[in-house]
Amino acid sequence: MLRISDIDESLHFYCTLLKMEEIYRYESEKGRFTNIFLKAKNDNVGTALGKREMGMSGSIAPVLELTYNWPARPGDPEKYTSGPNFGHLAYEVENIYDTCQHLMDNDIIINRPPRDGRMAFIKSPDSISIELLQKGEPLPPKEPWVSMENTGSW
Numbered sequence: 001m002l003r004i005s006d007i008d009e010s011l012h013f014y015c016t017l018l019k020m021e022e023i024y025r026y027e028s029e030k031g032r033f034t035n036i037f038l039k040a041k042n043d044n045v046g047t048a049l050g051k052r053e054m055g056m057s058g059s060i061a062p063v064l065e066l067t068y069n070w071p072a073r074p075g076d077p078e079k080y081t082s083g084p085n086f087g088h089l090a091y092e093v094e095n096i097y098d099t100c101q102h103l104m105d106n107d108i109i110i111n112r113p114p115r116d117g118r119m120a121f122i123k124s125p126d127s128i129s130i131e132l133l134q135k136g137e138p139l140p141p142k143e144p145w146v147s148m149e150n151t152g153s154w
Contacts, residue, residue, distance in 0.1 A: 001065040001066075002064070002067070002089075002126065003067050003068075003069065003078070003126070004068050004080075004126050005068075005078055005080060005125075005126055006068075006125060007034065007036070007068050010124070010126070011036070013108075013124055014064070014066070014124075017102065017106055017108060018091065019041045020039060020040060020041065020064065021038060021040075022036060022038055023037050023039050023045060024036075024037040024063075025037070032069065033067055033068060033069050033070060034068040035066070035067055035068075036066040036067075036068070037063045037064070037065055038066065039064075043061035044061055045061050045062075064089070088121070088130060089129070089130045090130075090133055091130055091132055091133070092132075092133045092135045093132050093133065093134065093135060095134070095139070096118065096119075096120055096132055096134040097139060097142070099120075100113065100114055100120050100145070103122060109122065109123070110122060110148070110151065111123060111129075111150060111151050111152050111153065111154035112150050113145045113150070114139075114145050115141060115145055115146050116138055117138040117140055117145075118133065118138035118139075119132065119133055119134070120132045122154075123152075129153075129154050
């Protein structure tokens with residue numbers, strides 16, 4: 001579960017750019033929060049029988065839960081920073097070079113480029129570090145990735 005500060009911005013990042021799919025959404029008026037569950041494009045997460053069953057079986061792929069806590073005052077969302085107890089999320093991609101180029105074309109900074117054809121790091125709109133991993137064997141190293149320097153922290 002990740003806390004997010006802007007639903008639209010987060011869904012653009014996870015669904016449009018990373019190609020994840022929204023599979024379930026739950027809003028709690030009493031609790032003043034929205035939970036949005038996402039899955040990787042080709043993952044089978046089964047059919048949810050109810051909100052408690054989502055992602056609970058060891059035989060189905062995991063889901064990412066985004067939690068948006070409604071602000072106390074409209075237009076005043078919580079701001080989140082990475083804490084020392086959180087490492088990063090890892091996400092497998094079909095082609096790490098194509099994925100990184102697509103993200104860069106959409107103004108996402110590649111904090112750690114895929115110089116090795118296997119791994120890169122980016123950050124979500126809420127500064128969550130995300131490791132992108134090449135599916136299967138690493139791709140052969142190639143430019144511009146081999147020469148690209150790290151940017152910021154990851």
